[in-house]
Amino acid sequence: MRKLLFQSFFQRPLTEQAPALDQTAVEELAAAIQRATRRRLGRSLSIREIDAGSCNGCELEIHALNNAYYDVERFGIRFVASPRHADVLLVTGPVTKNMRDALERTYHATPDPKWVIALGDCARDGGCFAGSYAVVGGVSQIVPVDLHIPGCPPPPVAILQGLLSLLDRAARSATST
Amino acid sequence: MPSLIDLVLEGRTSRQHMPWPRTVVDASVWAFAANELAQGRWSLLGLWGEPSTAHMAIIDRDTTEIAVVSIECPNRAYPSVSKHHPPALRLERTANDLFGLSADGLPDPRCWLDHNHWGIRFPLGDRIDALSIAAPYRFLPVEGDGVHQIAVGPVHAGIIEPGHFRFSASGETVVRLEQRLGYTHKGIEGLMRGASIERAAQLAGRVSGDSTVAYAYAFSRAVEAALQLVVPSRAVWLRALLAELERLANHLGDIGAICNDASFGLMQAHCNVLREDLLRAANSAFGHRLMRDVIIPGGLARDLDAKGQSAIRAALANVQARFPELIELYDNTASLQDRTVGTGTVPAAMARQYGAGGYVGRASGRVFDARRAPGYPPYDDLRFEVPVLEEGDVNARVWIRIREVEQSLSLANQILDRLPDGPLRVPVSAEAGPREGMALVEGFRGDIMVWLRLDGGQVDRCHLRDPSWFQWPLLEAAIENNIVADFPLCNKSFNCSYSGQDL
Numbered sequence: 110m111r112k113l114l115f116q117s118f119f120q121r122p123l124t125e126q127a128p129a130l131d132q133t134a135v136e137e138l139a140a141a142i143q144r145a146t147r148r149r150l151g152r153s154l155s156i157r158e159i160d161a162g163s164c165n166g167c168e169l170e171i172h173a174l175n176n177a178y179y180d181v182e183r184f185g186i187r188f189v190a191s192p193r194h195a196d197v198l199l200v201t202g203p204v205t206k207n208m209r210d211a212l213e214r215t216y217h218a219t220p221d222p223k224w225v226i227a228l229g230d231c232a233r234d235g236g237c238f239a240g241s242y243a244v245v246g247g248v249s250q251i252v253p254v255d256l257h258i259p260g261c262p263p264p265p266v267a268i269l270q271g272l273l274s275l276l277d278r279a280a281r282s283a284t285s286t
Numbered sequence: 287m288p289s290l291i292d293l294v295l296e297g298r299t300s301r302q303h304m305p306w307p308r309t310v311v312d313a314s315v316w317a318f319a320a321n322e323l324a325q326g327r328w329s330l331l332g333l334w335g336e337p338s339t340a341h342m343a344i345i346d347r348d349t350t351e352i353a354v355v356s357i358e359c360p361n362r363a364y365p366s367v368s369k370h371h372p373p374a375l376r377l378e379r380t381a382n383d384l385f386g387l388s389a390d391g392l393p394d395p396r397c398w399l400d401h402n403h404w405g406i407r408f409p410l411g412d413r414i415d416a417l418s419i420a421a422p423y424r425f426l427p428v429e430g431d432g433v434h435q436i437a438v439g440p441v442h443a444g445i446i447e448p449g450h451f452r453f454s455a456s457g458e459t460v461v462r463l464e465q466r467l468g469y470t471h472k473g474i475e476g477l478m479r480g481a482s483i484e485r486a487a488q489l490a491g492r493v494s495g496d497s498t499v500a501y502a503y504a505f506s507r508a509v510e511a512a513l514q515l516v517v518p519s520r521a522v523w524l525r526a527l528l529a530e531l532e533r534l535a536n537h538l539g540d541i542g543a544i545c546n547d548a549s550f551g552l553m554q555a556h557c558n559v560l561r562e563d564l565l566r567a568a569n570s571a572f573g574h575r576l577m578r579d580v581i582i583p584g585g586l587a588r589d590l591d592a593k594g595q596s597a598i599r600a601a602l603a604n605v606q607a608r609f610p611e612l613i614e615l616y617d618n619t620a621s622l623q624d625r626t627v628g629t630g631t632v633p634a635a636m637a638r639q640y641g642a643g644g645y646v647g648r649a650s651g652r653v654f655d656a657r658r659a660p661g662y663p664p665y666d667d668l669r670f671e672v673p674v675l676e677e678g679d680v681n682a683r684v685w686i687r688i689r690e691v692e693q694s695l696s697l698a699n700q701i702l703d704r705l706p707d708g709p710l711r712v713p714v715s716a717e718a719g720p721r722e723g724m725a726l727v728e729g730f731r732g733d734i735m736v737w738l739r740l741d742g743g744q745v746d747r748c749h750l751r752d753p754s755w756f757q758w759p760l761l762e763a764a765i766e767n768n769i770v771a772d773f774p775l776c777n778k779s780f781n782c783s784y785s786g787q788d789l
Contacts, residue, residue, distance in 0.1 A: 110552065110615055123559060158445045162470040164785045166495025166576055171445050172539075173565070176558035190443035206403040207469045208448060211440045237488055242409045243473035262495065264575055 153185035157195035162205030308354035329641035335381035385411035428454035447784035494786035500729030512723025521585035567601035585711025630776030643732025650678035716743025752786030
């Protein structure tokens with residue numbers, strides 16, 4: 110273990126430059142953030158992830174955000190264990206009817222102001238699962254959605270762009286009040 | 287003792303079922319098969335329903351012969367298998383939830399996937415209205431001095447799939463764990479009915495995101511078996527390359543995550559860098575980090591060019607160079623071993639009884655790998671070992687993964703060295719008349735079974751059985767008498783799929 114730790118003193122960091130902001134996400138967010146301008150996030154976001162019936166593909170890519178290349182915590186973005194600690198709910202999946210209650214309850218357990226991000230193609234409208242007897246079909250059917258990040262699953266860079274857009278908007282609207 | 291073939295001869299054999307036989311039997315032969323499963327000569331590969339038929343797939347433990355036995359149940363009832371052979375229990379509960387097929391003598395008649403939220407009952411059978419008032423789900427009772435319950439989920443603390451765990455604990459010790467799943471049930475088998483082969487393949491690749499390659503592989507092989515298509519050899523070899531890359535990426539992620547659940551984050555940091563390198567190589571070679579929708583019935587959707595090949599070669603070499611020091615790190619960290627050795631033990635007899643596939647089975651002495659037997663090309667032409675351990679604890683499941691990473695590295699390199707040239711796919715023709723096909727493919731988690739019936743270019747019925755069906759119940763057994771705090775560690779060492787089992 111000592112050898113591995115020692116090597117990391119001399120290695121160049123693996124962490125990469127932050128991606129440019131996603132313009133469509135910035136526009137989508139404009140309205141959502143202005144509603145909560147009094148809230149100062151202090152460039153920090155606590156995220157509670159909710160799997161509302163995804164195939165687990167989106168979760169794999171969200172996990173990747175924590176690896177050394179993306180190192181999401183350097184931006185002040187943290188995944189938290191409870192909705193009580195969260196500013197953002199990051200919801201994946203087409204929202205199965207069996208998860209509908211749990212999603213609603215998690216939303217109500219999250220303190221205001223809060224934002225909801227729907228992640229992945231099936232979180233928008235059910236995607237390829239739309240029309241099933243077991244699926245509600247999209248996060249916005251159940252809770253208000255502020256930002257949608259498309260992809261099946263979206264690669265980590267796209268998720269990061271979306272999250273940074275949210276931070277950026279929040280920081281700008283906070284300083285303008 | 288009768289062999290599986292004798293059993294098949296007992297019934298009416300379906301002519302259009304490939305590559306293994308399917309036979310329609312009466313209640314007495316069905317019950318006989320259930321008894322043989324209970325005696326342990328055969329293992330259950332799957333049990334699923336149709337509106338008025340129940341099917342079960344069986345594999346002979348010694349000869350690895352496979353057969354499907356079916357029983358017609360016009361009055362929606364058939365003799366329960368789980369009455370004799372508990373591994374069939376959740377499958378029979380599911381057949382009831384989805385089709386309204388009731389198993390006579392079913393030891394546990396509670397609903398499994400149906401949480402009474404669909405608005406209907408028996409969505410794939412004769413639909414009726416849902417119950418007006420949902421009866422609360424009755425967890426199994428636990429009695430004893432000072433026993434308390436801990437309810438966890440469906441929304442968990444980590445970034446993982448939803449499911450409910452009900453622990454009954456005495457002090458810190460878990461007396462019983464009961465799982466309740468079904469939260470991610472999307473009705474995939476319902477969506478597949480009447481779908482085109484192309485759309486069904488897309489859905490198959492979305493049953494479980496971490497096994498998207500393996501599912502597309504299994505589904506495609508089942509279609510090809512049904513239509514008796516011969517896939518060009520370049521596609522056959524590239525499919526195996528995709529499957530090994532998926533196995534590598536998942537095993538690396540798992541090894542890191544298990545160590546992280548023992549609070550050893552250093553291992554996860556290093557493993558996840560290797561995993562990311564592989565996913566990036568997969569992205570540049572196949573256009574998608576998880577290699578989704580690359581395998582399609584008839585062959586492959588896209589070819590591997592020279593640039594992609596060298597990206598994969600480089601990623602493999604990188605893992606090969608850096609993995610040994612991570613093995614050493616795992617092996618030489620006593621505080622980590624202290625958590626993993628002797629924790630969450632699955633007895634060998636139980637792994638055998640449940641026919642547990644993948645690292646769960648192989649860490650508990652069950653020698654089974656679908657790549658080896660029944661086997662499928664190109665693996666019959668490649669050199670690889672199937673690692674097996676006897677201890678059955680978290681540590682053994684880590685070591686099986688470590689050894690499989692080494693095997694997959696070797697396999698991927700062998701495939702790249704010998705990759706044949708040629709066409710990439712054959713057209714999938716719409717045959718008139720029903721054709722049935724089946725396939726068993728080794729995903730990173732274990733053997734995935736796909737059974738389907740095609741009719742005129744459409745899917746009439748498709749059943750996809752995740753390896754987790756036979757692993758989840760073992761987790762309940764493994765955690766018994768362990769402390770509650772070791773549950774995340776045990777759970778991660780299984781890494782069962784929620785979406786794959788909920789479907």
